Structure formats: structure tokens, C-alpha cells
Amino acid sequence: MKLAWEDPIGGVGLVLLLVGEYMGLFATPNEQMMGDVVRILYVHVPAAWVSLLAFSAAFIGAAGYLFSGRKVFDSVLEASAEVGVVLGVLLMITGALFARPTWGVYWTWDARLTSTAIMVLTFFGVLVLRSLVEDPDRRATWSAVVSIFAAINVPITYYSVDWWRSIHQMQSSAETISKPIHNVLMLNALALVLVTAWLVVKRWRLARLHALAEEPEPLSDMGEEVA
Numbered sequence: 001m002k003l004a005w006e007d008p009i010g011g012v013g014l015v016l017l018l019v020g021e022y023m024g025l026f027a028t029p030n031e032q033m034m035g036d037v038v039r040i041l042y043v044h045v046p047a048a049w050v051s052l053l054a055f056s057a058a059f060i061g062a063a064g065y066l067f068s069g070r071k072v073f074d075s076v077l078e079a080s081a082e083v084g085v086v087l088g089v090l091l092m093i094t095g096a097l098f099a100r101p102t103w104g105v106y107w108t109w110d111a112r113l114t115s116t117a118i119m120v121l122t123f124f125g126v127l128v129l130r131s132l133v134e135d136p137d138r139r140a141t142w143s144a145v146v147s148i149f150a151a152i153n154v155p156i157t158y159y160s161v162d163w164w165r166s167i168h169q170m171q172s173s174a175e176t177i178s179k180p181i182h183n184v185l186m187l188n189a190l191a192l193v194l195v196t197a198w199l200v201v202k203r204w205r206l207a208r209l210h211a212l213a214e215e216p217e218p219l220s221d222m223g224e225e226v227a
Contacts, residue, residue, distance in 0.1 A: 006201040013194025020188035028180050037101050038181065044094035046189040047087050048116075050196050052154055054084030055123060057200065059151035062144035071211045074140040077147055078130065079203035081123050083196055088120035103167055111164040115157040122150035136214045 024042030031038035061076030095113065096106040107113065126143050133139035161168050177185075 004201075004205075006198050009194050010198025010202075013191050013196075013198060016187060016191035017195060020184055020191050023184045024188065028184050029178070031178075031181065034102060037098060040094050040098045041181075042184060042188050044091065044098055045185055046192040047091040047094060049189055050192045051084050051087035051091050051120075052158060053193070054080050054087055054196060054200065055119065055151060055154050058084060058123065058126075058147050059154070062147035062151070065140055065144045066148075071136075071140065072208065074144065075204050075207035075211055077126075077140075077144060078207045079200045081126050081147065082203055083199050085120060085124050085127060087192075087196065088116070088123070092116065092120065108167060110166040110168050111160040112157065112166060112168040115153055115160050119150065119153035119157050122153065123147070126150060136211065 021042060024039055028039075028042075030036055057080035058077050061073045061078075061080055064070070064073030065077065095116075099108070100106050126146050129146060130139055130143050133142060160166070
């Protein structure tokens with residue numbers, strides 16, 4: 001069976017993810033204040049970054065379809081939104097697991113948490129909308145419009161900790177966290193980017209096949225069959 005071009009990317013990503021998560025669990029030191037709880041961040045932080053990338057790709061697909069009318073962009077929207085929602089759910093679950101021992105609660109109406117929840121739920125709504133609309137053109141148009149509105153929360157979520165004082169910590173950088181923790185975070189982020197790209201392309205291929213199957217047969221062929 002011939003490998004598609006994205007398969008080596010996914011393979012490398014999976015290997016790096018296994019290495020990165022092993023290092024995060026067993027090879028990196030405890031954080032001075034959080035102790036072992038910091039190990040949740042090796043999943044949580046990359047999931048946060050890459051989910052924003054996936055939702056940004058959905059926005060590009062939505063804008064591309066509205067401007068060009070090409071179904072290939074609609075397939076990009078569908079694939080990116082679906083993978084993004086999965087990452088968003090992973091982000092929120094790991095965030096809750098991190099919040100309980102550090103903040104004392106699983107959930108609070110913090111600006112970052114609230115904007116993240118709205119972002120994930122609105123893109124989930126895009127997927128629900130797509131499942132309810134049968135006409136391909138209406139489905140593509142309506143989901144593109146809703147996706148553009150949903151994508152408004154992408155920059156809001158990213159900058160929320162800078163715009164509003166909240167319980168959520170500020171953006172981290174190489175200067176604010178120790179080098180071992182930073183390096184493993186970067187490794188896991190790179191790995192998840194590669195795995196996500198692989199999943200999005202695979203899902204895009206399925207979406208393209210489904211879109212092609214929905215296209216009506218050419219009139220000339222139908223006329224020949226009747227004749």
C-alpha cells in the first residue's frame with residue numbers, strides 16, 4: 001500500500017510525541033511551586049497552542065470558500081474544525097485536572113477559561129450544523145459564516161490573560177520557565193503540530209471524497225443514458 005505524503009509526517013510526530021511525553025513524565029524535574037502537577041502541562045499547553053492553529057485553519061477554509069466558492073476550502077474547514085474540537089476538549093479536560101490541585105476548583109469563570117469554552121462550543125456548533133444541513137452548497141455557506149464568527153474567539157482566547165486580570169497565569173516564555181521544562185514543552189508542541197497536520201490532511205481527504213460523492217452527475221451523461 002502506497003503511503004501518502006502526510007504519513008511520514010504523522011509517523012515522525014507520533015514518535016516525537018511518545019518521546020516528549022515520556023520525558024515530561026519521567027525525565028524533567030518537578031516545578032518548585034506545583035511539584036508533579038506541572039507534568040499535566042506537557043499535554044495541556046501544546047493542546048492549547050495547536051487547537052488555536054486548527055481553528056485558525058478552519059477560519060482560512062471558511063474565508064476561502066466564501067471568496068472562491070471552491071469546495072476544497074469547505075473540506076479544509078470541516079477537517080480543521082473537527083480536529084480542533086478534539087484538541088479543544090483535550091485542552092479543557094487537562095485544564096480542569098490542572099486547576100483542581102492548583103486553584104482548588106475544576107472550573108471558574110476566568111476570562112481564559114470562558115473564552116476557550118465559547119470557542120470550542122461554537123466550533124462544535126459548526127459541526128452540528130454541518131450534520132443537520134443536507135444541501136451541500138447551503139451547508140458549506142452556512143458553516144463558513146458561522147466558522148468566521150466562531151474564529152473571533154481565537155485571538156480573544158490567546159490574548160485574554162493579557163487583556164484581563166484573572167486567576168489564569170500569564171503567557172509563559174523561555175525567560176519565565178526553566179530550560180528543561182521549556183525544551184520538553186517545545187518538543188511536545190512540535191510533535192502535536194505534526195500529528196495534527198497528519199490528522200487534518202487525512203480528514204480532509206475523507207471530506208473531499210464525501211464532497212465528490214455528493215456532486216450531481218453531468219447532464220450530458222444523464223442524457224446519453226436516457227437515449
